[in-house]
Amino acid sequence: MALYLGNAMYIHASGMVRINSMLPGPDYADWETRAFVAAKRFISTTTQSGITPVGVHPYYNPQ
Numbered sequence: 001m002a003l004y005l006g007n008a009m010y011i012h013a014s015g016m017v018r019i020n021s022m023l024p025g026p027d028y029a030d031w032e033t034r035a036f037v038a039a040k041r042f043i044s045t046t047t048q049s050g051i052t053p054v055g056v057h058p059y060y061n062p063q
Helices: 030-034
Strands: 002-006 009-014 016-021
16 A cells, blocks of 8 residues: 655555655665556545545544
């Protein structure tokens, strides 16, 4: 499981939490990139019905 951070960077936990790049460079991990299987965008916008931004959700911001 990994989360895309933007600019070809992603954060993942494979033993330890790490940030790597999908592009060759200082943070590139060849094995991690070759092990990549698929990607999915779950939430594309916060204006869709039923989606509450974390900053205003009562669990994270109790009144």
